[in-house]
Amino acid sequence: MQDAPEHGDEDTTTIHEARLWRDNGWTAKVIKNEDDDGWAVAMIKDGEPEPALVGQWTMGRDKKNPKPLDVAAFHTLVKTASEVLRRHEQQLHAMYHKRATVTADGQKIDVTLDIVPDEDDPHGVLSAHDAYGECLAQVRVAPTFKLNGTTAAAWVADGFRKPG
CATH class of the missing domain: 2.20.25 (N-terminal domain of TfIIb)
Structure with missing residues (x-):
């Protein structure tokens, strides 16, 4: 069993699983949405303590479990999360x-x-x-x-x- 990376360490292991996808400096985690019966996805940039983006995630065909992550969804999520970070940086710069x-x-x-x-x-x-x-x-x-x-x-x- 591999130890979890300590704070500040970056785990760069590539993972492509149904609910966890780590690649190219980003991690997507599909998590249970505590507010309702649905699912959410959190996008975390390597080295950051907080997600850059948390959003609703699609239910699977059985209407109970989440749709599995795939390469197309991951790339879309990376693009969206990167844009959120870019806008935040622009806002801070302007401020x-x-x-x-x-x-x-x-x-x-x-x-x-x-x-x-x-x-x-x-x-x-x-x-x-x-x-x-x-x-x-x-x-x-x-x-x-x-x-x-x-x-x-x-x-x-x-x-x-x-x-x-």
Whole structure:
């Protein structure tokens, strides 16, 4: 009998069973849906503690047991779970990285806010770059700082002094 991998270890054994399919960095597990008489499938990316996707799974012909996993279903599930992860990453990026462009003295200035969601020391980094990408200024701000055209223009007009 093989020991279960410890947390953080990745079991890369390929498995193709009716209710468990592991391949190409993903594991699909068909599980009993506790909320009703049906079945669910959980898609887990190797190395991740939580499923990226949990969804309903089709009943088999006997209307009691789940339909077995197969290569086509697994590939569809991998594609769907990968898309869920990609959207989540995009949402996090949009939440933690903001950008505004202002014009000062006829010069276009890109102002960015990067939030560092550190558990012990959350903060933001406000930066200004000219049209050539040269850093004009950078200051640390509260993680609650709201970047928009008005706040960016005010920061530039104030000589890049730390806001608030």
